[in-house]
Amino acid sequence: MGSKWRKLKVALGLNMCVHVPRDIDDSSPSLNSAARFINSRSPSDASPSGDSSGHGPTTLTPSSSGLRLTKSGSKSPKGTCAICLTTMKAGQGHAIFTAECSHSFHFHCITSNVKHGNQVCPVCRAKWKEVPFESPVCNVSHGMPRINQMPRDNSWTTILRRLPSQAVDSNRQVTSLYNITEPAIFDDDENLDQQTSITHNENEADHSSLDSMEIRTYPEVSAVPKLASHDEFAVLIHLKAPHSGGKQSSVSDNAESSPSAQTSRASIDLVTVLDVSGSMAGTKLALLKRAMGFVIQNLGPSDRLSIIAFSSTARRIFPLHRMTETGRLQALQAVNSLISSGGTNIAEGLRKGAKVFIDRQWKNPVCSIILLSDGQDTYTISSRPNAGTTYPSLLPRSISRNNGVGLQIPVHAFGFGADHDATSMHSISEMSGGTFSFIEAEDVIQDAFAQCIGGLLSVVVQELQVKVECVHPALKLGSVKAGSYRASTMADARMATINVGDLYAEEERDFLVTVNVPIDKSCDEMSLLIVRSLYRDPLTKEMVALEETSKVKIQRPEVAGELVVSLEVDRQRNRLRAAEAMAEARVAAERGDLPTAVFILESCHKALSETVSAQAGDRLIVALSAELKEMQERMADQRVYEQSGRAYVLSGLSSHSSQRATTRGDSTDSTSLVQTYQTPSMVDMVTRSQTMIFGTPQPRRVLRPAKSFPQGQRGQ
Incomplete structure (x- = not known):
């Protein structure tokens, strides 16, 4: 991890940019004959343009705005650039800029700083009268002009070079995006291409041939003696969404794809x-920009994106526009315009994000909010102990899944670093039907976003409802364990409904229902339950009804032999047991009783190891055991718990309660812990993110989603 991080810092420091200028061969004669910069210059040598030749300032084009590592602080070691934190000596091939306040920086580092409108020294905060500029095409490396470059995937470079720079006024500074007038009503969303619905009709035959959603049921045991009753008899309901209609297109495909390619x-x-408060300055903001660049490049021309930036207040810096070639270019410019300053007002950012959805005139089938913050809300919450309970009441009702107004906006929240408010962000995601992820390491932002959009870009089921009904007249439902999904039981306890919502391609859900099996001498076989589902197909907009063809049945012999407990039921019982232990341990930790919290987790770990699933080597149990151990380590003392333990536990609870993959800690790689709920589309997007970091695929283990039911262990 250390080596990877050093490479990333070096790459970011070397003029990393989201936009790539037009193709220019580094070896061309025109470059070889270009004038060289001297190794250092004094304030008197530099004109306001930063050009010693005395020419006027070079006009900055939007494509020259890049992601730079900026570092502000009160002090910096002598001979070290305060922006990229590397040594700064004459003769090393890098131009050095000395400001009016006598502080020095690498020329290419400080020019990236002033591009964003900064005219103050990053070290002493002195106001400058003269600021350096550089050419938007090249900078200096080893005394020679060099094209802004960073090793990157060829397809990424190809796409960026195809973006039509003529679509945007080249004379306009990127920072002017912050100064545009924000409308009172966000009804300026770009209209949807009507060809999309026409293409759906043309492809209706192909779409209808896709697999429908799968329902399987597993009784706890296959038989109960006639003269015996069985309280809390468990039945597992297993759902699996159909696969996606087609493989997700690559970045290069997206650039030339049409609406018909996205059917x-x-x-x-x-x-x-996005949080752009002062604490996001430097590396954090640079990596956030890069992660947003990845998201933008992987959205298709029928997808629409809007960007809200918040600090002390919130501002919509990019309207809800389609990610066509022009749309992607404009969105990248908006991202590059971000600068960090001020406090943290998460609630205002979410209000404005919800307003985009409320005011829009057109609607795509899927909608979602991605929220990232690295700090505490310094404007909305005045009392930290009550933050987790009072925060949701301050947010727009349109975000809540239970608001009753017909609009649910899932918020996928990403808590970044050690200082974010994990409790509040977890509450936001939970009440909206989203997920909460904990990003511990800065270089995981892009992978975390990739995993999230890998799911969002593969929604195949919407508004899913599962209905469970008792068949035998003497049967009544006991409990319905559905995690964070809202379950309601009829007054007579004969029927229950679970509101599941959206499912990603090949995503799975498991729900445990219990019934009380009575004594029954009259039959040799008893029908227990029947399971039905109803959902909306997001492409055809039609409702699809699916009913399990066979009812849940058990045998009622006179005498039952040795009964084998269903491995599938045991596995899900263990998952619920582990989630309950995590929640109980968190309560103990929040009241400062860490020894009790650790004891709860250790006891659960021991109990899991003695189950049928563990003895069978089940992968889910292995993952749960590893997670429980990790949580124990993060509850070693109060300081560790405050810095990472709380966020780690909450991201785990979010994952298990929604049965959806979240980022936990500093990794989204191929560990069994992270893969518990990953889908193939998530795996594909994370792999794409990881192989784009330095241009060529890194040696990694193959990412495969963990399956709830290993081959050969599925029920029939």
Whole structure:
């Protein structure tokens, strides 16, 4: 991890940019004959343009705005650039800029700083009268002009070079995006291409041939003696969404794809609510920009994106526009315009993000908010102990899954670093039907976003409802364990409904239902339950009804022999047991009783190891055991718990309660812990993110989603 991080810092420091200028061969004669910069210059040598030749300032084009590592602080070691934190000596091939306040920086580092409108020294905060500029095409490396470059995937470079720079006024500074007038009503969303619905009709025959959603049921045991009753008899309901209609297109495919190429999945309206407070300065903001660049490049022309930036207040810096070639270019410019300053007002950012959805005139089938913050809300919450309970009441009702107004906006929240408010962000995600992820390491932001959009870009089921009904007249439902999904039981306890919502391609859900099996001498076989489901196909907009063809049945012999407990039921019982232990341990930790919290987790770990699933080497139990151990380590003392333990536990609870993959800690790689709920589309997007970091695929283990039911262990 250390080596990877050093490479990333070096790459970011070397003029990393989201936009790539037009193709210019580094070896061309025109470059070889270009004038060289001297190794250092004094304030008197530099004109306001930063050009010693005395020419006027070079006009900055939007494509020259890049992601730079900026580092602000009160002090910096002598001979070290305060921006990229590397040594700064004459003769090393890098131009050095000395400001009016006598502080020095690498020329290419400080020019990236002033591009964003900064005219103050990053070290002493002195106001500058003269600021350096550099050419938007090249900078200096070893005394020679060099094209802004960073090793990257060829397809990524190809796409960026194809973006039509003529679509945007080249004379306009990127920072002017912050100064545009924000409308009172966000009804300026770009209209949806009507060809999309026409293409759906043309491909209706192909779409209808896809697999429908799968329902399987597993009774706890296959038989109960006639003269015996069985309280809390468990039945597992297993759901699996159909596969996506087609493989997700690569970045290079997206650049030339048409609406017809996206008929294999539902298009999305995505709003990103991004923290740009002062604490995001430097590396954090640079990596956030890069991660947003990845998201933008992987959205298709039928998808729409809006960007909200918040600090002390919130501002919509990019309207809800389709990610066509022009749309992607404009979105990248908006991202590059981000600068960090001020406090943290998460609630205002979410209000504005929800307003984009409320005011829009057009609607894509899928909608979602991605929220990222690294700090505490310093404007909305005045009392930290009550933050987790009072925060949701301050947010727009349109975000809540139970608001009753027909609009649910899942918020996928990403808590970044050690100082974010994990309790509040977890509450936001939980009440909206989203997920909460904990990003511990800075270089995981892009992978975390990739995993999230890998799911969002593969929605195949919407508004899913599962109905469970008792068949035998003497049967009544006991409990319905559905995690964070809302379950309601009829007054007579004969029927229950579970509202599941959206499912990603090949995503699975497991629900445990219990019934009380009575004594029954009259039959040799008893029908217990029947399971039905109803959902909306996001492509055809039609409701699809699916009923399990066979009822849940058990045998009622006179005498039952040795009964084998269903491995599938045991596995899900263990998952629920582990989640309950995590929740109980968190309660103990929050009241400062860490020894009790650790004891709860250790006891659960021991109990899991003695189960049928563990003895069979079940992968889910192995993952749960590893997670429980990790949580124990993060509850070693109060300081560790405050810095990472709380967020780690909450991201785990979010994952298990929603049965959906979240980022936990500093990794989204191929560990069994992270893969518990990953889908193939998530795996594909994370792999794409990881192989784009330095241009060539890194040696990694193959990512495969963990299956709830290993081959050969499925029920029939």
